[in-house]
Amino acid sequence: MAREWEAVIGLEVHCQLKTGTKVWCGCSTDYDNAKPNTHVCPICLGHPGVLPKLNEKVLDYAIKAGLALNCDINKESKFDRKNYFYPDTPKNYQITQFDKPYAENGYLDIKLNSGREKRIGITRIHIEEDAGKSIHTTNESFVNFNRASMPLIEIVSEPDIRTPEEAYEYLNTLKTAIKYTGISDVSMELGSLRCDANVSVREKGTEKFGTRTETKNLNSFKAVAKAIEYEIGRQIELIENGGVVEQETLLWDEANGVTRVMRSKEEANDYRYFPEPDLVKVIIDNDRLERLKAEMPESKIDKVKRFIKEYDLKEKDAEILSNEIELADYFEQVAKYSNNSKSSSNWIITEVLRVLKEENKEITDFSIRAEHLAKIIKLIDNGTISSKIAKKVFEMKLTDSRDPEEIVKVEGLTQVSDSSEIEKIVDEVIANNPKMVEDYKQADEGRKPRVLKGLMGQVMKITKGKANPKLVTELFEKKL
Template sequence: MNFVANIGLEVHVQLKTRTKIFCGCPTTFGAPPNTRVCPVCLGYPGAMPAMNSEAIRLTVFSGLMLGCKINPYSKMDRKNYYYPDMPKNYQISQYDQPLCLGGGIEIKLADGSKKMIGLTRIHIEEDVGKNMHFAASSGIDFNRAGTPLMEIVTEPDIASADEALAFLEALKEILAYGGVSDVNLEEGNLRCDVNSSVRPVGQDKLGTKTELKNMNTFKGVYRALSYEITRQISELEKGGRIRQETRRWDDLAGVTLAMRSKEEAHDYRYFPEPDLLPIVLTPAQIDDWARALPELPENRRARMMRDYGIPEYDANVLAVDQAVANYFEATAKLSKSAKSASNWIMTTVLAKLTEQHLAIGELKITPAQLASLVNLVEVKIINISTAKEVFEIMFAQGGEPEEIVKAKGLAQVSDTGAIEKFVDEAIAANAKTVADYKGGKEAALKALIGQVMKLSKGKANPGLVNDLLKRKLS
């Protein structure tokens, strides 16, 4: 029997706000434990939440990017459960009236076709603290408590681990484009719960699902899902049944394991948060935010291919990061060859940034300077290896490439007289090679060119050297 899988994701995204969702504490990552806290986020007696309106804007903005319907009226609710990392023992979240409904993300499948993954809803809520376990005791760091999160819930439209990965990557890219989150996985900016079930082909009813909680790497999601779907299918093929349960991904062992707790028995006793007013958004407000929407990654890729004539591969690499794409476009506009600009950025610039752990914003080279460098090669003032040298200087210190070329005397020698001198020297000094060439060994010419380049300290225009040598030896 053949099976199909239905996977739904609940993705928790940390919103990029300066302060927490209900108080003025900063959201900075990595501070010493319990130094970014106040009576509000510690749940002290009498402390009350006050909504950070930026968290609402960022969530609605995300909803607009993802094609959601924005609820003009939504409200906050209390989700009641006891856990040490939760200061109030209830989480302020949204239950039946979330900020955004519907929407979706189109993902590209391996065969090149496209598939829409539908969204159920997006709501906002507060993050909890972090339990820490030591040899003889446990502690809780509440710095993270009250960090604004939005939870993006998908329909069970995802059919494989590959699709889940494609969805998460597309989502991450869009959120980064919108500037709504730093989407830094190492800092836990994006975590997800994964629901999956399998059913025989031809059966409409979804199978019993299991849930994998708090996955914080895409690779983990991919591996866990691959394992879990295979497990469910083989369980059913053996004649067994799937239990509705929460499972844990053991990354080292590469397996999912049933958790002992009876999570499904939770009754969260939701009720409207009396300390916060309902969220009312006017059409004018929503329109105002909508006007600031960025071009989405998919559209940008298509436009860059069209406008600059670069191949799809290049567009994919450049458009992953909005800042890189911006840098490319600014450079390409001033370059004699957009493809050369693309090559420079994809290989040299990005490699160097990665090597130095820098972001493109920290680059000392402006798009105009990089374009000048591209153009110096295009008009053959310098050759590519000289250009790399110039680039290194620009990367380290900044500066105009023309000036660096002039100051260091790096301009390519295209003066036929000067090159002729080197060619004559090379012919005189390498009689054996000359004889080989004349005897029909084409490869010998390469060696002679190398000698000329060496004599010119790399500055001779290789095309001219080639021409001259051929003429003299013919």
């Protein structure tokens, strides 16, 4: 019988905090368009004799992340030096938290495609500084220290993840939870979220972990899932062929879909960790913790529950609208102004999200204001325009800043609800389409609405979609 295998996966996520200044000095973090080595000072360049000082905002943001991920916040923690020599690390050590992180014992509940829920433990979160960036060209290497000492938190999961899908959903859930708190952009594209995957395999039913590899260079959640899938397959094949998995650091080669060895993995004692003598202990008192708890926004889970209850939405729709806090806010505004939460939800999910996807935009960059989308919905609800015309107004609104009411008025899009005018057109359609009329008369009750649709289409063609559909239906039913 073939041996059955099980993967054991743990993820390490680095998340850049969106503070205005770096973690130990006053250098601005806004260096995206800056020249290399312009956002630096003696502290983040590690000149001898300078002293780092913890940015209070970094601690606040880090605590918020801990709260969002259901962690215990330690009242006392400390910083340590992780020693290694690398050109992009000016001090030759990185300040991090080794044995006493500020947050521990958290968890995230993830939902899988099958509908099954699973709790993934979070071992710890610690604060650390980023390194600079090395740039290699064919003949030369450069180093840019603008990123040196940027504030990071590292979120370490328990080895609770078993499949690439679980890893993918864990990252999505984590991203949403962190993004809700506003402490980070959590964008892999922008580099404010980075993920390393620890993967090992063991025979199903056994307790002991196999030797794990760590895969780096993962630049999207999909890449994480793909790399894990590849690595599981590679390890199983290796063992089944009599080989042994080595403890290694690997690089994901996206183009070829394979992992490659970067270096043999260091043990913790290779780094000679020792307490950072230049920084005091981190003390988090109750006042601070209570203040930050009070500042925490409603979580996604609570929002979904509230949307279902308050706006009578389906769970799936509430989930989609709550994926981003800004989208959820947009929905609530449209629902409030239009007084029609169901239509608001439908318009946002089918039309707004479609446009955002097509234009690769965020809701914060969307051109139609919530009040204006609400007005379009109101114009349908009070019979001024048909939903077909509403779609047209919506499309116009994407590049037209005028009020929807004004567009409808000026462009002459108002629905024709004058029954004598519509009656004339209905009579005309009946006279010109004897075949369809006969068809309608012969059709059974089940088929009648479909034939009627064809006749309605003729009326809409003549009126350019402006006839009130309810009125047209009534007139046809009366006359036929």
